[in-house]
Amino acid sequence: MGRIPDLPCDIEQVVDLLGIEVIRDTGTQLHCRCPFCADRKAHMNVKIRDNVFRCNRCGKGGGILHLYAEYCDVNLHTAYEELCKIFGPDGGEPVRKCKRKPRSIETVELPIASAEVRDNTYSNLLSLLTLCPTHQSALKERGLKSEEMELLCYRTTPTTRLKRIVTELLERGCILDGVPGFYCQKDSGQWVLDIRGSGIMLPDRNLLGQIEAIQVRLDKVYNQKFYNLTSVDQYYGTQSKCCPHYVGVHEGDEVVCLTEGVMKSDLAYSFAQGSPYECGFVGLTGIPSYSQYERALEELDSIGVKRINVMVDSDYQVKEEVRKARDRYIEMGAAAGFEMAPITWTQKQKGVDDLYKHLFRDK
Template identity: 35%
Template sequence: MTSSSDTFPFGIADVVELLGLTVRRRLPSSLYLNCPFCGDQRGRLNVNTDKNVWRCNRCGAAGGMLALYARYNCTGNADAYREICEALGRYTPRPRVNDCIGVKPEQNVRATPQEIHQTYSLLLSMLPLTPTHKAHLLSPRRGLTEEQIARFGFKSTPPAFLCRSYAERLRRQGCTLQGVPGFYTDNAGRWTINFGSRTAGILLPAVGMDGLICGMQIRLDIPLRRRDDPPGKSGAKYIWLSSVGKPHGVTSGSPLHFVGEPFAKTVYVTEGLLKADIARCLTGRSFVAVAGVNSLNGLESALRCMAQNGTKLVVEAYDMDKLENEYVASAAEKVQQIARVAGLQSTSLVWNTAYKGIDDWQLALRREEAKEKVA
């Protein structure tokens, strides 16, 4: 089957290079390769680069460029298309069959907290932190040290074409994949992870009061914009690693993140996992981080648990736009109401409006202290 270059943002030569197949001979419109399917070592697999098709003259295997990738990786054509585009940086969404006919993929029940923690912990141990992401976290904008970065477990999201291999490595090491947010099965029934070029960024582990990793947030390299977003809106900077809507996938649940001492007398509530981690490093205080100003599910039960552990005061520490934005102001007040319902005292923290977040404010104070020491 011939594939037109007008239909696909890549050609079969790109697929051959991506798969790392051995090319025995090159002609103007053909390649002769060793066949990865029958083990031929004499270059009997012919690739027509004009028509984007291939055929092995020994075993008879043949098809288009998606079939070549799909057969090599034991996946389907839809996933082959997506993974090739992700790997080559040429992503162009194509409708999925289930989306067109309104069929919802089967969803999983969430795995146990211990299973989720084990899978995420091992995945993080496998992933690198790219120099670009490391430089961002070490920059004056974030103010973290290498030791702090390692302790929090920040890593870089992997490219899509490596996700199946990571999932398989986790499975072989005894990790549970079913019911872990972000994991799902592809068209060939193989487990993979919901990472891609459009959602590339820094992985931020969300940790519960029990010390277990309960979710993963991604700080996106490029903010995601929706089609109906107004022209001036920058787009979402943070998203949860989730596989909701995918076969055997599961929602992230937008869990709370806790960093600090479980028995702290005073606990601060702020928006954003990374912000809370940085503020913890700068102040030594304990923080509960919500994903969004109104993402308060589970906050009351968490605060009740803290009250039993000895917490007395909850300090709402949302960004300073709460003084101008009614939406944020209402959400900030709701945090205090929830604290009081949980039997705790509550108050609101404000600071110099030149600095939006509590992390920005504390970093500015740290810089001023450094200047005074030099002077």
């Protein structure tokens, strides 16, 4: 297992130290009950080798120091000092083996299906759903027109007819094995659609336009606004895997815009249509999201893109974590051979979607 230099412990030992409940131990990952939200399942994923954690429910995540600091309500400097005191050779207790006894849940996690399979299943799923009037009104407030909502294929998460929806998908010949959001009931053998919160379903599309994942913008925001359709920790379930979201990006384009979020990309691109600022967007599903960005850089290079306009939220001017991610994106893009163009605007409009709505729709 890798360790942070000069830190005399790994994340597995800190999980043990804090008494965080481990539901399942795969040998490379720990699936835990998140101590930071009302998690009744095992939404917190701890990657042992990488010494990182993330809760798919509340969005908390980071490394060893972040886990300890968040749990103990201290800053990172204090977390470092306390962990060194606890686990270091001069500390009060030596580095120890984990004494926890993880409770096992009988689950079989399926490998994720191909992009083609996911796209077919998700496309058929969305075709069976509608966008409720409440969500239509909310999106109109955000500046979208009805025809744009339909074109984007936004839908409301279903609350009824779930069994019928699954039956219809199977009758259409859709494959549910390995598609995040679907799992099989162990006793009955029936497939189930796993909806973990109500909201607007947003297709996360790859460069070919295929739906690789679905994000849900939650109606009730607790510690996060979005979650990814998943069935992790369910029998025959699958963990979600998002891709860089592309809208309006085509082979031969020399310039694209980079921002954060599926909806933000969709809205900004829609608002800029027919204006001098019309340009394709790439949206990363989170800040930071370096692995997605690395994939995006390779794909953009393959279609001939030369310049990337970096248009992350304007709060990078006051939020250090956003500023660091923005700086890293610029650095990575320049190292990959792209011309990087950081775009700045006032904090009066937070996101590029807010900026473009102000410029092109609020007239």
